[in-house]
Amino acid sequence: xxxxxxxxxxxxxxxxxxxxxxxxxxxxxxxxxxxxxxxxxxxxxxxxxxxxxxxxxxxxxxxxxxxxxxxxxxxxxxxxxxxxxxxxxxxxxxxxxxxxxxxxxxxxxxxxxxxxxxxxxxxxxxxxxxxxxxxxxxxxxxxxxxxxxxxxxxxxxxxxxxxxxxxxxxxxxxxxxxxxxxxxxxxxxxxxxxxxxxxxxxxxxxxxxxxxxxxxxxxxxxxxxxxxxxxxxxxxxxxxxxxxxxxxxxxxxxxxxxxxxxxxxxxxxxxxxxxxxxxxxxxxxx
Amino acid sequence: xxxxxxxxxxxxxxxxxxxxxxxxxxxxxxxxxxxxxxxxxxxxxxxxxxxxxxxxxxxxxxxxxxxxxxxxxxxxxxxxxxxxxxxxxxxxxxxxxxxxxxxxxxxxxxxxxxxxxxxxxxxxxxxxxxxxxxxxxxxxxxxxxxxxxxxxxxxxxxxxxxxxxxxxxxxxxxxxxxxxxxxxxxxxxxxxxxxxxxxxxxxxxxxxxxxxxxxxxxxxxxxxxxxxxxxxxxxxxxxxxxxxxxxxxx
Numbered sequence: 001x002x003x004x005x006x007x008x009x010x011x012x013x014x015x016x017x018x019x020x021x022x023x024x025x026x027x028x029x030x031x032x033x034x035x036x037x038x039x040x041x042x043x044x045x046x047x048x049x050x051x052x053x054x055x056x057x058x059x060x061x062x063x064x065x066x067x068x069x070x071x072x073x074x075x076x077x078x079x080x081x082x083x084x085x086x087x088x089x090x091x092x093x094x095x096x097x098x099x100x101x102x103x104x105x106x107x108x109x110x111x112x113x114x115x116x117x118x119x120x121x122x123x124x125x126x127x128x129x130x131x132x133x134x135x136x137x138x139x140x141x142x143x144x145x146x147x148x149x150x151x152x153x154x155x156x157x158x159x160x161x162x163x164x165x166x167x168x169x170x171x172x173x174x175x176x177x178x179x180x181x182x183x184x185x186x187x188x189x190x191x192x193x194x195x196x197x198x199x200x201x202x203x204x205x206x207x208x209x210x211x212x213x214x215x216x217x218x219x220x221x222x223x224x225x226x227x228x229x230x231x232x233x234x235x236x237x238x239x240x241x242x243x244x245x246x247x248x249x250x251x252x253x254x255x256x257x258x259x260x261x262x263x264x265x266x267x268x269x270x271x272x273x274x275x276x277x278x279x280x281x282x283x284x285x286x
Numbered sequence: 287x288x289x290x291x292x293x294x295x296x297x298x299x300x301x302x303x304x305x306x307x308x309x310x311x312x313x314x315x316x317x318x319x320x321x322x323x324x325x326x327x328x329x330x331x332x333x334x335x336x337x338x339x340x341x342x343x344x345x346x347x348x349x350x351x352x353x354x355x356x357x358x359x360x361x362x363x364x365x366x367x368x369x370x371x372x373x374x375x376x377x378x379x380x381x382x383x384x385x386x387x388x389x390x391x392x393x394x395x396x397x398x399x400x401x402x403x404x405x406x407x408x409x410x411x412x413x414x415x416x417x418x419x420x421x422x423x424x425x426x427x428x429x430x431x432x433x434x435x436x437x438x439x440x441x442x443x444x445x446x447x448x449x450x451x452x453x454x455x456x457x458x459x460x461x462x463x464x465x466x467x468x469x470x471x472x473x474x475x476x477x478x479x480x481x482x483x484x485x486x487x488x489x490x491x492x493x494x495x496x497x498x499x500x501x502x503x504x505x506x507x508x509x510x511x512x513x514x515x516x517x518x519x520x521x522x523x524x525x526x527x528x529x530x531x532x533x534x535x536x
Binding site: 020021022023024025042043046049050053054057121122123124125126127128279280283284 | 395
Protein backbone atom coordinates (compact mmCIF):
# COMPACT_ATOMS: atom_id res chain seq x y z
CA UNK A 1 0.00 0.00 0.00
CA UNK A 2 2.84 2.37 0.84
CA UNK A 3 4.87 2.49 -2.31
CA UNK A 4 6.08 6.04 -2.66
CA UNK A 5 9.80 6.76 -2.20
CA UNK A 6 10.62 6.75 1.46
CA UNK A 7 13.43 8.62 3.11
CA UNK A 8 14.79 8.02 6.58
CA UNK A 9 11.63 9.41 8.09
CA UNK A 10 9.71 7.01 5.90
CA UNK A 11 11.58 4.05 7.32
CA UNK A 12 10.58 5.07 10.79
CA UNK A 13 7.05 5.64 9.61
CA UNK A 14 6.86 2.23 8.04
CA UNK A 15 8.20 0.39 11.06
CA UNK A 16 5.88 2.26 13.33
CA UNK A 17 2.85 1.31 11.34
CA UNK A 18 3.51 -2.33 10.69
CA UNK A 19 4.41 -3.49 14.15
CA UNK A 20 2.29 -5.67 16.36
CA UNK A 21 0.98 -4.00 19.45
CA UNK A 22 -0.23 -5.79 22.52
CA UNK A 23 -2.13 -3.94 25.17
CA UNK A 24 -2.94 -5.76 28.33
CA UNK A 25 -3.82 -5.36 31.96
CA UNK A 26 -0.13 -5.54 32.81
CA UNK A 27 1.87 -2.36 32.44
CA UNK A 28 4.71 -1.91 29.98
CA UNK A 29 8.29 -1.88 31.27
CA UNK A 30 9.67 1.63 31.70
CA UNK A 31 12.40 0.97 29.13
CA UNK A 32 9.79 0.27 26.44
CA UNK A 33 7.94 3.41 27.42
CA UNK A 34 11.10 5.49 27.13
CA UNK A 35 11.73 3.96 23.73
CA UNK A 36 8.20 4.87 22.59
CA UNK A 37 8.71 8.45 23.72
CA UNK A 38 12.00 8.63 21.86
CA UNK A 39 10.29 7.17 18.82
CA UNK A 40 7.74 9.98 18.77
CA UNK A 41 10.10 12.85 19.50
CA UNK A 42 8.86 14.50 16.30
CA UNK A 43 5.49 14.91 18.00
CA UNK A 44 7.19 16.32 21.05
CA UNK A 45 8.76 18.93 18.81
CA UNK A 46 5.41 19.77 17.23
CA UNK A 47 3.75 20.14 20.62
CA UNK A 48 6.49 22.46 21.81
CA UNK A 49 6.10 24.45 18.63
CA UNK A 50 2.36 24.60 19.20
CA UNK A 51 2.84 25.70 22.82
CA UNK A 52 5.13 28.55 21.84
CA UNK A 53 3.08 29.69 18.86
CA UNK A 54 -0.08 29.58 20.90
CA UNK A 55 1.57 31.73 23.53
CA UNK A 56 2.59 34.45 21.13
CA UNK A 57 -0.39 34.29 18.75
CA UNK A 58 -2.54 37.43 18.78
CA UNK A 59 -0.12 39.26 21.02
CA UNK A 60 1.39 42.54 19.89
CA UNK A 61 4.49 42.37 22.05
CA UNK A 62 4.98 38.65 21.40
CA UNK A 63 8.45 37.53 22.39
CA UNK A 64 9.03 40.79 24.29
CA UNK A 65 6.74 39.41 27.01
CA UNK A 66 9.27 36.70 27.74
CA UNK A 67 11.74 39.48 28.61
CA UNK A 68 9.30 41.90 30.22
CA UNK A 69 7.82 39.40 32.62
CA UNK A 70 11.08 38.40 34.34
CA UNK A 71 12.34 41.98 34.16
CA UNK A 72 9.26 43.21 35.99
CA UNK A 73 9.60 40.41 38.51
CA UNK A 74 13.18 41.38 39.30
CA UNK A 75 12.15 45.02 39.52
CA UNK A 76 9.24 44.24 41.87
CA UNK A 77 11.44 42.36 44.34
CA UNK A 78 14.07 45.05 44.02
CA UNK A 79 11.46 47.62 45.13
CA UNK A 80 10.14 45.36 47.86
CA UNK A 81 13.56 44.89 49.42
CA UNK A 82 14.22 48.63 49.09
CA UNK A 83 11.07 49.27 51.11
CA UNK A 84 12.19 46.82 53.78
CA UNK A 85 15.66 48.38 53.64
CA UNK A 86 17.32 44.99 53.23
CA UNK A 87 19.78 44.82 50.44
CA UNK A 88 22.85 43.05 49.15
CA UNK A 89 25.45 44.44 46.78
CA UNK A 90 24.24 44.63 43.18
CA UNK A 91 20.85 43.49 44.35
CA UNK A 92 19.14 43.28 40.93
CA UNK A 93 21.88 40.95 39.75
CA UNK A 94 21.65 39.05 43.03
CA UNK A 95 17.91 38.47 42.55
CA UNK A 96 17.81 37.79 38.85
CA UNK A 97 20.52 35.13 38.93
CA UNK A 98 18.31 33.03 41.23
CA UNK A 99 14.79 34.15 40.45
CA UNK A 100 14.92 33.23 36.76
CA UNK A 101 15.76 29.57 37.45
CA UNK A 102 13.19 29.63 40.25
CA UNK A 103 10.51 30.91 37.86
CA UNK A 104 11.33 28.08 35.48
CA UNK A 105 10.80 25.55 38.24
CA UNK A 106 7.65 27.23 39.59
CA UNK A 107 6.05 27.66 36.16
CA UNK A 108 6.59 23.99 35.34
CA UNK A 109 5.04 22.79 38.57
CA UNK A 110 2.10 25.19 38.38
CA UNK A 111 1.22 24.45 34.78
CA UNK A 112 1.69 20.69 35.09
CA UNK A 113 -1.48 20.42 37.17
CA UNK A 114 -3.58 21.09 34.07
CA UNK A 115 -1.44 19.63 31.26
CA UNK A 116 -3.29 16.35 30.90
CA UNK A 117 -6.75 17.83 31.25
CA UNK A 118 -5.98 20.50 28.66
CA UNK A 119 -4.95 17.81 26.20
CA UNK A 120 -7.72 15.42 27.21
CA UNK A 121 -9.32 15.20 23.76
CA UNK A 122 -6.01 14.49 22.08
CA UNK A 123 -5.00 11.94 24.68
CA UNK A 124 -8.26 10.04 24.36
CA UNK A 125 -8.29 9.98 20.58
CA UNK A 126 -4.72 9.57 19.37
CA UNK A 127 -2.45 6.87 20.75
CA UNK A 128 0.77 8.59 21.72
CA UNK A 129 2.94 7.98 24.74
CA UNK A 130 1.10 10.02 27.37
CA UNK A 131 4.35 11.24 28.91
CA UNK A 132 4.80 13.41 25.83
CA UNK A 133 2.35 16.03 27.06
CA UNK A 134 4.05 16.92 30.35
CA UNK A 135 7.42 16.61 28.62
CA UNK A 136 6.33 19.10 25.97
CA UNK A 137 5.16 21.40 28.72
CA UNK A 138 8.55 21.26 30.40
CA UNK A 139 10.24 21.89 27.06
CA UNK A 140 8.11 25.00 26.47
CA UNK A 141 8.97 26.33 29.92
CA UNK A 142 12.64 25.56 29.30
CA UNK A 143 12.59 27.59 26.12
CA UNK A 144 10.89 30.42 28.02
CA UNK A 145 13.61 30.20 30.66
CA UNK A 146 16.26 30.44 27.95
CA UNK A 147 14.43 33.42 26.48
CA UNK A 148 14.45 35.16 29.84
CA UNK A 149 18.22 34.83 30.28
CA UNK A 150 19.00 38.01 28.30
CA UNK A 151 17.51 39.90 31.26
CA UNK A 152 20.17 38.40 33.52
CA UNK A 153 22.92 39.05 30.99
CA UNK A 154 21.77 42.64 30.61
CA UNK A 155 21.80 43.25 34.38
CA UNK A 156 25.27 41.68 34.66
CA UNK A 157 26.47 43.84 31.78
CA UNK A 158 25.11 47.01 33.42
CA UNK A 159 27.08 46.21 36.59
CA UNK A 160 30.09 45.21 34.52
CA UNK A 161 30.24 41.76 36.13
CA UNK A 162 31.85 38.89 34.24
CA UNK A 163 30.98 35.23 34.88
CA UNK A 164 33.20 33.45 37.41
CA UNK A 165 34.78 30.02 37.04
CA UNK A 166 31.52 28.53 38.36
CA UNK A 167 30.10 29.20 34.91
CA UNK A 168 31.71 25.92 33.89
CA UNK A 169 29.52 24.15 36.45
CA UNK A 170 26.38 25.95 35.31
CA UNK A 171 25.39 23.21 32.82
CA UNK A 172 25.20 20.90 35.82
CA UNK A 173 22.73 23.25 37.51
CA UNK A 174 20.74 23.36 34.29
CA UNK A 175 20.62 19.58 33.87
CA UNK A 176 19.71 18.98 37.52
CA UNK A 177 16.88 21.49 37.34
CA UNK A 178 15.67 19.97 34.09
CA UNK A 179 15.57 16.56 35.76
CA UNK A 180 13.59 17.94 38.68
CA UNK A 181 11.19 19.71 36.31
CA UNK A 182 10.59 16.58 34.23
CA UNK A 183 10.11 14.41 37.31
CA UNK A 184 7.72 16.81 38.99
CA UNK A 185 5.78 17.50 35.81
CA UNK A 186 5.16 13.76 35.36
CA UNK A 187 4.33 13.30 39.03
CA UNK A 188 2.04 16.29 39.41
CA UNK A 189 0.25 16.00 36.07
CA UNK A 190 -0.68 12.36 36.58
CA UNK A 191 -1.52 12.52 40.27
CA UNK A 192 -3.60 15.67 39.91
CA UNK A 193 -5.86 13.98 37.38
CA UNK A 194 -6.91 11.33 39.89
CA UNK A 195 -6.60 13.43 43.05
CA UNK A 196 -7.61 17.04 42.58
CA UNK A 197 -6.21 17.94 46.00
CA UNK A 198 -2.75 17.92 44.48
CA UNK A 199 -3.47 21.13 42.61
CA UNK A 200 -4.37 23.05 45.78
CA UNK A 201 -1.55 21.58 47.78
CA UNK A 202 1.21 22.00 45.24
CA UNK A 203 0.55 25.70 44.67
CA UNK A 204 0.90 26.28 48.39
CA UNK A 205 4.05 24.20 48.62
CA UNK A 206 5.70 26.06 45.74
CA UNK A 207 4.94 29.42 47.33
CA UNK A 208 6.30 28.27 50.65
CA UNK A 209 9.41 26.79 49.05
CA UNK A 210 10.07 30.13 47.39
CA UNK A 211 10.66 31.72 50.76
CA UNK A 212 12.48 28.65 52.03
CA UNK A 213 14.94 28.88 49.14
CA UNK A 214 17.82 31.32 48.89
CA UNK A 215 16.30 33.50 46.19
CA UNK A 216 15.85 36.83 47.97
CA UNK A 217 18.61 36.19 50.51
CA UNK A 218 21.95 34.37 50.37
CA UNK A 219 22.37 30.96 51.91
CA UNK A 220 25.28 32.35 53.91
CA UNK A 221 22.95 34.68 55.84
CA UNK A 222 21.33 31.71 57.58
CA UNK A 223 22.44 30.08 60.80
CA UNK A 224 24.36 26.81 60.23
CA UNK A 225 21.43 24.74 61.52
CA UNK A 226 18.94 26.51 59.25
CA UNK A 227 21.32 26.22 56.32
CA UNK A 228 21.64 22.49 56.91
CA UNK A 229 17.86 22.14 57.01
CA UNK A 230 17.37 24.17 53.85
CA UNK A 231 19.92 22.08 52.00
CA UNK A 232 17.41 19.24 51.89
CA UNK A 233 15.40 21.34 49.45
CA UNK A 234 16.78 20.14 46.11
CA UNK A 235 16.38 23.58 44.55
CA UNK A 236 18.87 25.12 46.97
CA UNK A 237 22.04 23.71 45.46
CA UNK A 238 20.82 24.59 41.96
CA UNK A 239 20.10 28.18 42.95
CA UNK A 240 23.41 28.50 44.78
CA UNK A 241 25.28 27.36 41.69
CA UNK A 242 23.35 29.80 39.50
CA UNK A 243 24.22 32.64 41.79
CA UNK A 244 27.89 31.66 42.12
CA UNK A 245 28.27 32.15 38.37
CA UNK A 246 27.97 35.92 38.93
CA UNK A 247 28.68 36.40 42.62
CA UNK A 248 31.01 33.63 43.83
CA UNK A 249 31.34 35.39 47.19
CA UNK A 250 28.03 33.79 48.23
CA UNK A 251 29.17 30.24 47.49
CA UNK A 252 28.93 27.98 50.53
CA UNK A 253 30.35 24.77 49.12
CA UNK A 254 29.21 21.78 47.14
CA UNK A 255 27.13 20.03 49.76
CA UNK A 256 23.75 21.50 48.68
CA UNK A 257 24.56 20.64 45.05
CA UNK A 258 25.15 17.01 46.02
CA UNK A 259 21.76 16.99 47.76
CA UNK A 260 20.22 18.55 44.66
CA UNK A 261 21.72 15.84 42.48
CA UNK A 262 20.40 13.08 44.72
CA UNK A 263 17.00 14.76 44.87
CA UNK A 264 16.89 15.20 41.11
CA UNK A 265 17.55 11.51 40.47
CA UNK A 266 14.90 10.43 42.99
CA UNK A 267 12.30 12.85 41.63
CA UNK A 268 12.97 11.85 38.03
CA UNK A 269 12.69 8.12 38.71
CA UNK A 270 9.62 8.63 40.88
CA UNK A 271 8.05 10.78 38.16
CA UNK A 272 8.33 8.14 35.44
CA UNK A 273 7.36 5.36 37.84
CA UNK A 274 4.25 6.99 39.24
CA UNK A 275 3.13 8.22 35.82
CA UNK A 276 3.25 4.69 34.43
CA UNK A 277 1.49 3.40 37.49
CA UNK A 278 -1.49 5.76 37.47
CA UNK A 279 -1.80 6.05 33.68
CA UNK A 280 -4.66 3.53 33.51
CA UNK A 281 -6.69 5.51 36.05
CA UNK A 282 -5.78 8.81 34.40
CA UNK A 283 -7.08 7.67 31.02
CA UNK A 284 -10.44 6.78 32.54
CA UNK A 285 -10.64 10.11 34.25
CA UNK A 286 -10.03 12.25 31.15
CA UNK B 287 3.14 -17.16 16.09
CA UNK B 288 2.03 -19.41 13.24
CA UNK B 289 3.46 -18.36 9.87
CA UNK B 290 0.00 -18.07 8.28
CA UNK B 291 -1.62 -14.66 8.04
CA UNK B 292 -2.35 -13.19 11.42
CA UNK B 293 -5.68 -11.67 12.31
CA UNK B 294 -5.73 -7.90 12.32
CA UNK B 295 -7.26 -7.60 15.78
CA UNK B 296 -7.38 -10.23 18.50
CA UNK B 297 -9.35 -9.29 21.61
CA UNK B 298 -9.02 -11.83 24.40
CA UNK B 299 -11.05 -11.82 27.60
CA UNK B 300 -11.00 -8.05 27.85
CA UNK B 301 -12.74 -6.07 30.57
CA UNK B 302 -12.59 -2.57 31.94
CA UNK B 303 -13.95 -1.18 35.14
CA UNK B 304 -14.94 2.25 36.27
CA UNK B 305 -15.58 3.62 39.71
CA UNK B 306 -19.21 4.30 40.48
CA UNK B 307 -18.50 6.81 43.19
CA UNK B 308 -17.05 10.16 42.45
CA UNK B 309 -14.47 9.74 45.17
CA UNK B 310 -11.99 7.00 44.54
CA UNK B 311 -9.48 5.67 46.94
CA UNK B 312 -5.96 5.36 45.70
CA UNK B 313 -3.60 4.26 48.39
CA UNK B 314 0.12 4.85 48.36
CA UNK B 315 0.52 1.10 47.98
CA UNK B 316 -1.60 1.11 44.84
CA UNK B 317 0.73 3.64 43.32
CA UNK B 318 3.85 1.66 44.03
CA UNK B 319 2.81 -1.95 43.57
CA UNK B 320 2.01 -3.12 40.07
CA UNK B 321 -1.16 -5.03 39.36
CA UNK B 322 -3.28 -3.90 42.23
CA UNK B 323 -5.94 -2.28 40.10
CA UNK B 324 -7.26 -5.67 38.99
CA UNK B 325 -8.71 -6.51 42.39
CA UNK B 326 -12.48 -6.48 42.48
CA UNK B 327 -14.33 -4.47 45.01
CA UNK B 328 -17.55 -2.72 45.76
CA UNK B 329 -18.37 0.52 44.00
CA UNK B 330 -17.02 -0.78 40.70
CA UNK B 331 -18.81 -0.96 37.42
CA UNK B 332 -17.75 -3.15 34.50
CA UNK B 333 -19.45 -2.01 31.29
CA UNK B 334 -18.15 -5.20 29.73
CA UNK B 335 -16.07 -8.14 30.82
CA UNK B 336 -14.65 -11.30 29.24
CA UNK B 337 -15.09 -9.92 25.75
CA UNK B 338 -13.25 -11.91 23.08
CA UNK B 339 -13.35 -11.66 19.31
CA UNK B 340 -11.12 -11.62 16.26
CA UNK B 341 -11.16 -9.45 13.19
CA UNK B 342 -9.50 -10.91 10.10
CA UNK B 343 -7.40 -8.86 7.76
CA UNK B 344 -9.52 -7.05 5.20
CA UNK B 345 -12.69 -7.65 7.14
CA UNK B 346 -15.10 -4.92 8.16
CA UNK B 347 -16.92 -5.35 11.43
CA UNK B 348 -19.62 -3.19 12.98
CA UNK B 349 -20.10 -2.71 16.70
CA UNK B 350 -23.62 -2.05 17.85
CA UNK B 351 -25.23 -1.60 21.22
CA UNK B 352 -27.16 0.71 23.47
CA UNK B 353 -25.75 3.90 24.92
CA UNK B 354 -23.41 3.17 27.76
CA UNK B 355 -22.66 -0.42 26.80
CA UNK B 356 -19.04 0.47 26.16
CA UNK B 357 -18.82 0.62 22.35
CA UNK B 358 -16.65 3.68 22.31
CA UNK B 359 -14.62 2.40 25.23
CA UNK B 360 -13.95 -0.84 23.36
CA UNK B 361 -12.80 1.10 20.32
CA UNK B 362 -10.57 3.25 22.50
CA UNK B 363 -9.03 0.16 24.06
CA UNK B 364 -8.18 -1.17 20.62
CA UNK B 365 -6.84 2.22 19.58
CA UNK B 366 -4.63 2.21 22.67
CA UNK B 367 -5.95 5.41 24.16
CA UNK B 368 -7.35 3.51 27.12
CA UNK B 369 -5.93 0.46 28.86
CA UNK B 370 -7.84 -2.69 29.83
CA UNK B 371 -8.07 -3.87 33.43
CA UNK B 372 -8.30 -7.47 32.27
CA UNK B 373 -7.27 -9.45 29.24
CA UNK B 374 -5.15 -8.59 26.22
CA UNK B 375 -5.66 -6.86 22.93
CA UNK B 376 -3.34 -7.66 20.10
CA UNK B 377 -3.29 -5.42 17.07
CA UNK B 378 -1.25 -6.56 14.08
CA UNK B 379 -0.51 -3.53 12.00
CA UNK B 380 -0.83 0.19 12.24
CA UNK B 381 -4.06 1.63 13.53
CA UNK B 382 -5.72 4.71 12.15
CA UNK B 383 -8.17 5.90 14.75
CA UNK B 384 -10.95 8.24 13.69
CA UNK B 385 -12.39 8.83 17.10
CA UNK B 386 -12.66 12.50 17.83
CA UNK B 387 -11.87 14.14 14.58
CA UNK B 388 -11.23 17.70 15.53
CA UNK B 389 -9.15 16.86 18.59
CA UNK B 390 -5.89 18.73 18.56
CA UNK B 391 -7.00 21.75 16.57
CA UNK B 392 -5.64 24.94 18.02
CA UNK B 393 -8.02 27.82 17.35
CA UNK B 394 -5.35 30.50 17.31
CA UNK B 395 -3.34 28.75 14.63
CA UNK B 396 -4.06 28.87 10.92
CA UNK B 397 -5.46 25.99 8.91
CA UNK B 398 -2.01 25.36 7.45
CA UNK B 399 -0.36 25.19 10.86
CA UNK B 400 -3.08 22.92 12.15
CA UNK B 401 -2.77 20.53 9.21
CA UNK B 402 0.93 20.08 9.98
CA UNK B 403 0.28 19.73 13.68
CA UNK B 404 -2.49 17.15 13.39
CA UNK B 405 -0.68 15.22 10.68
CA UNK B 406 2.37 14.88 12.86
CA UNK B 407 0.25 13.66 15.75
CA UNK B 408 -1.08 10.97 13.43
CA UNK B 409 2.44 9.94 12.48
CA UNK B 410 3.18 11.84 9.29
CA UNK B 411 6.57 13.37 8.77
CA UNK B 412 6.87 16.94 7.51
CA UNK B 413 7.72 15.87 3.98
CA UNK B 414 4.80 13.45 3.90
CA UNK B 415 2.49 16.26 4.90
CA UNK B 416 4.08 18.55 2.30
CA UNK B 417 3.20 15.98 -0.36
CA UNK B 418 -0.38 15.68 0.80
CA UNK B 419 -1.05 19.26 1.76
CA UNK B 420 -2.81 20.36 -1.40
CA UNK B 421 -4.87 17.19 -1.56
CA UNK B 422 -5.98 17.70 2.03
CA UNK B 423 -7.06 21.29 1.43
CA UNK B 424 -8.76 20.46 -1.86
CA UNK B 425 -10.81 17.64 -0.46
CA UNK B 426 -11.88 19.73 2.52
CA UNK B 427 -12.75 22.59 0.17
CA UNK B 428 -11.10 25.22 2.35
CA UNK B 429 -8.27 26.30 0.03
CA UNK B 430 -9.21 29.94 0.35
CA UNK B 431 -8.72 29.87 4.09
CA UNK B 432 -5.25 28.36 4.27
CA UNK B 433 -3.98 31.18 6.44
CA UNK B 434 -7.13 31.79 8.48
CA UNK B 435 -7.07 30.80 12.15
CA UNK B 436 -9.34 27.79 12.51
CA UNK B 437 -11.32 29.43 15.31
CA UNK B 438 -13.05 31.35 12.52
CA UNK B 439 -14.02 28.09 10.80
CA UNK B 440 -17.53 26.73 11.07
CA UNK B 441 -17.81 23.36 12.77
CA UNK B 442 -18.57 21.80 9.39
CA UNK B 443 -15.42 23.23 7.85
CA UNK B 444 -13.41 21.99 10.78
CA UNK B 445 -14.91 18.52 10.48
CA UNK B 446 -14.16 18.42 6.74
CA UNK B 447 -10.58 19.47 7.30
CA UNK B 448 -10.11 16.95 10.09
CA UNK B 449 -11.63 14.12 8.06
CA UNK B 450 -9.50 15.07 5.11
CA UNK B 451 -6.31 14.84 7.18
CA UNK B 452 -7.23 11.61 8.89
CA UNK B 453 -8.20 9.81 5.70
CA UNK B 454 -4.70 10.35 4.25
CA UNK B 455 -3.45 7.87 6.82
CA UNK B 456 -2.20 4.68 5.27
CA UNK B 457 -2.65 2.41 8.25
CA UNK B 458 -4.17 -0.95 7.35
CA UNK B 459 -6.57 -0.96 10.31
CA UNK B 460 -9.24 1.71 10.66
CA UNK B 461 -11.22 2.38 13.79
CA UNK B 462 -14.19 4.61 13.13
CA UNK B 463 -16.45 5.98 15.86
CA UNK B 464 -19.60 7.74 14.70
CA UNK B 465 -17.57 10.29 12.84
CA UNK B 466 -19.88 10.11 9.87
CA UNK B 467 -22.69 11.46 11.99
CA UNK B 468 -21.41 15.01 11.63
CA UNK B 469 -21.80 17.32 8.68
CA UNK B 470 -24.48 17.73 6.06
CA UNK B 471 -25.77 15.21 3.57
CA UNK B 472 -23.29 16.12 0.85
CA UNK B 473 -20.40 15.76 3.29
CA UNK B 474 -21.60 12.39 4.54
CA UNK B 475 -21.89 11.21 0.97
CA UNK B 476 -18.35 12.36 0.22
CA UNK B 477 -17.09 10.61 3.34
CA UNK B 478 -18.88 7.44 2.30
CA UNK B 479 -17.05 7.42 -1.01
CA UNK B 480 -13.74 7.79 0.81
CA UNK B 481 -14.53 4.88 3.14
CA UNK B 482 -15.54 2.76 0.13
CA UNK B 483 -12.18 3.52 -1.41
CA UNK B 484 -10.27 2.62 1.71
CA UNK B 485 -12.08 -0.67 2.11
CA UNK B 486 -11.50 -1.35 -1.58
CA UNK B 487 -7.77 -1.26 -0.87
CA UNK B 488 -8.27 -4.20 1.46
CA UNK B 489 -8.09 -2.42 4.75
CA UNK B 490 -9.63 -3.70 7.93
CA UNK B 491 -12.32 -1.62 9.60
CA UNK B 492 -14.05 -1.62 12.93
CA UNK B 493 -17.04 0.72 12.87
CA UNK B 494 -19.09 1.95 15.79
CA UNK B 495 -22.37 3.34 14.58
CA UNK B 496 -26.05 3.73 15.33
CA UNK B 497 -26.77 4.14 11.66
CA UNK B 498 -27.96 0.81 10.27
CA UNK B 499 -27.51 1.95 6.68
CA UNK B 500 -23.82 2.58 7.28
CA UNK B 501 -23.48 -0.75 9.06
CA UNK B 502 -25.21 -2.63 6.22
CA UNK B 503 -23.23 -0.79 3.60
CA UNK B 504 -19.77 -1.56 4.92
CA UNK B 505 -19.82 -4.37 7.42
CA UNK B 506 -20.01 -8.09 6.81
CA UNK B 507 -20.07 -8.99 10.46
CA UNK B 508 -21.43 -7.38 13.56
CA UNK B 509 -20.76 -7.51 17.28
CA UNK B 510 -23.61 -6.66 19.58
CA UNK B 511 -22.36 -5.42 22.93
CA UNK B 512 -24.83 -5.97 25.75
CA UNK B 513 -24.51 -4.55 29.20
CA UNK B 514 -23.26 -7.15 31.68
CA UNK B 515 -23.92 -9.98 29.25
CA UNK B 516 -21.54 -11.63 26.81
CA UNK B 517 -21.51 -9.98 23.38
CA UNK B 518 -23.10 -11.65 20.36
CA UNK B 519 -21.29 -12.04 17.07
CA UNK B 520 -22.72 -12.83 13.68
CA UNK B 521 -23.54 -11.67 10.16
CA UNK B 522 -24.44 -8.01 10.24
CA UNK B 523 -28.12 -8.50 9.23
CA UNK B 524 -28.76 -10.95 12.05
CA UNK B 525 -27.02 -8.75 14.56
CA UNK B 526 -29.02 -5.68 13.55
CA UNK B 527 -32.25 -7.69 13.78
CA UNK B 528 -31.30 -9.02 17.18
CA UNK B 529 -30.47 -5.53 18.40
CA UNK B 530 -33.84 -4.20 17.29
CA UNK B 531 -35.67 -7.19 18.76
CA UNK B 532 -34.05 -6.47 22.14
CA UNK B 533 -34.82 -2.82 21.74
CA UNK B 534 -38.51 -3.46 21.10
CA UNK B 535 -38.72 -5.86 24.02
CA UNK B 536 -37.96 -3.14 26.55
